[in-house]
Amino acid sequence: MPFIPHTTDDVRxxxxxxxAPDTEALFDEIPAELRSRALEAIPTALTEMEVxxxxxxxxxxxxxxxxxxxxxxxxxxxxxxVWAIVTRGEYYxxxxxxxxxxxxGTLQLLYEYQSMMTSLTGMExxxxxxxxxxxxxxxxxxxxxxxxxxxxxxxxxxxxSVHPAYRKVVxxxxxNQNLAFDLxxxxxxxxxxxxxxxxxxxxxxxxxxxxxxxxxxxxxEDVDALTDWAHEAGMLVIAVVNPVSLALLKPPGEWGTKxxxxxxxxGQPLGVPLSSGGPYFGFMTTRMEHIRxxxxxxxxxxxxxxGRPGFTLTLQAREQHIRRSKATSNICTNQGLLVTAxxxxxxxxxPRGLAQVAAASMQRSAELVEALVAVPGVRLxxxxxxxxxxxxxxxxxxxxxxxxxxxxxxxGGCDLSADYPALANALLVCATETRTPxxxxxxxxxxxxxxxxxxxx
Amino acid sequence: xxNVPADLRFLKSHEWARLExxxxxxxxxxxxxxxxxxxxxxxxxxxAGRRVAAGEACAVVESVKAAxxxxxxxxxxxxxxxxxxxxxxxxINQDPYGGGWIMRVRPDDKAQFAALLDxxxxxxxxxxxxx
Numbered sequence: 001m002p003f004i005p006h007t008t009d010d011v012r013x014x015x016x017x018x019x020a021p022d023t024e025a026l027f028d029e030i031p032a033e034l035r036s037r038a039l040e041a042i043p044t045a046l047t048e049m050e051v052x053x054x055x056x057x058x059x060x061x062x063x064x065x066x067x068x069x070x071x072x073x074x075x076x077x078x079x080x081x082v083w084a085i086v087t088r089g090e091y092y093x094x095x096x097x098x099x100x101x102x103x104x105g106t107l108q109l110l111y112e113y114q115s116m117m118t119s120l121t122g123m124e125x126x127x128x129x130x131x132x133x134x135x136x137x138x139x140x141x142x143x144x145x146x147x148x149x150x151x152x153x154x155x156x157x158x159x160x161s162v163h164p165a166y167r168k169v170v171x172x173x174x175x176n177q178n179l180a181f182d183l184x185x186x187x188x189x190x191x192x193x194x195x196x197x198x199x200x201x202x203x204x205x206x207x208x209x210x211x212x213x214x215x216x217x218x219x220x221e222d223v224d225a226l227t228d229w230a231h232e233a234g235m236l237v238i239a240v241v242n243p244v245s246l247a248l249l250k251p252p253g254e255w256g257t258k259x260x261x262x263x264x265x266x267g268q269p270l271g272v273p274l275s276s277g278g279p280y281f282g283f284m285t286t287r288m289e290h291i292r293x294x295x296x297x298x299x300x301x302x303x304x305x306x307g308r309p310g311f312t313l314t315l316q317a318r319e320q321h322i323r324r325s326k327a328t329s330n331i332c333t334n335q336g337l338l339v340t341a342x343x344x345x346x347x348x349x350x351p352r353g354l355a356q357v358a359a360a361s362m363q364r365s366a367e368l369v370e371a372l373v374a375v376p377g378v379r380l381x382x383x384x385x386x387x388x389x390x391x392x393x394x395x396x397x398x399x400x401x402x403x404x405x406x407x408x409x410x411x412g413g414c415d416l417s418a419d420y421p422a423l424a425n426a427l428l429v430c431a432t433e434t435r436t437p438x439x440x441x442x443x444x445x446x447x448x449x450x451x452x453x454x455x456x457x
Numbered sequence: 458x459x460n461v462p463a464d465l466r467f468l469k470s471h472e473w474a475r476l477e478x479x480x481x482x483x484x485x486x487x488x489x490x491x492x493x494x495x496x497x498x499x500x501x502x503x504x505a506g507r508r509v510a511a512g513e514a515c516a517v518v519e520s521v522k523a524a525x526x527x528x529x530x531x532x533x534x535x536x537x538x539x540x541x542x543x544x545x546x547x548x549i550n551q552d553p554y555g556g557g558w559i560m561r562v563r564p565d566d567k568a569q570f571a572a573l574l575d576x577x578x579x580x581x582x583x584x585x586x587x588x
Contacts, residue, residue, distance in 0.1 A: 317524035
């Protein structure tokens, strides 16, 4: 089968049929000044061999540094079987299939994925994935506006302890659709959101409250009290969670007396390797009462004419090819491959394996913090319980310290100075099950060295 | 041929409206509309107390092949939504002018009701649509 859909002869034939002299003539109604000219910045073509060589050289320049950054994307061990299975021809597609008659395997896999995500989050229904964690939160905010029919304000409370990149994306996606976001301060001692900070909103019309657990600082929020407070005030509750943490922490479906209304987050920790910011995938689960407001594809289990079980897309009347501009969302579904990886990852590690990954990450992170705060000039920012990340406060600007560590082959963490100036010299560090005691000792040793060499600012 | 009761008023978008003795207006979708949609699987009705403008989308009917908005024929306040449709949306297919009613509106201005299409005009609109 040719890769190019039409040959020169096909093109000539088609042009002759409509009486156009050449392809260029099809664009003549677009004014010349609006046409993009030749793409001058694009270099000339390279052969496959040349590209391969170029890429290996660039990859080698990255080296193999020891990574202690989390901040939304996490380095976990991915069993070799995961990607060996994902790259089989039967699975190797980015798209959620429409054609049930040709796609039973993929549809069943997505159905299993949805079942796993509802079980992990303690909710009733899952979609077949979204673009990434940040846009999943934006979609959740838009969904909350549709679902909370008691509220007309389109105002949503977002704690400052929610990932700063997520807050920016939410503003970019939903800010122009007349949603307004109120920023809640974090408690300076605990690094969490307090019920007290919500009190000033009592009696106001607020559509929803966002709670990230663990929050961007790695701190555990008081999810039960926050959820109950918001529900009593007539708000919906949107949980943003790390799916790995749910193997140990209480699922959002059980927060407070009623559980949350919408759960979303970044699916990358489930079997997707770190890769220059993506591609990753977002997930979303909800309660049956809100299912028609949920964006994205949903796979359902059904029976065919002969009563045999099978899988198909369901509730499509919400979607753009039927509801057009009134669709629940106009997102696309090309994260299918990452979802395939996540499903295979979860089936290989199982519930017990996932709990071991979560517990080992928490343990390594605690050891890391213990080792780093022993270095003079380093202290812990917050005193609340954590999952696998922590904020450290340094006695000097973080940037120089990170550069000195990088020169020693260590990526020391995420510099928070720009997003949280009030914290001054704050560094977010993470350790997962992939960091050994020797890795942690190497980091602590290098940090002590760096902090000793340069004077405090 | 679809059923167009002579005592009702209609919108071109296939809603029907009936003036009740208490001055409220009951709204549903026409027999023609339910036939065109096919088997209904879900209906979202507005909450009582909501203010609507004439022509504002305030309910959604979803069938196995499409989902459509239902528009209020008059401006006013929703006094009731037919919450029974939540569990039995097929009532709209079975009895579009009776048990399949969608909402009741208290109109701000009764003249808006008088200005709606009568049965004859709606039949003419249907005929024009199909030709």
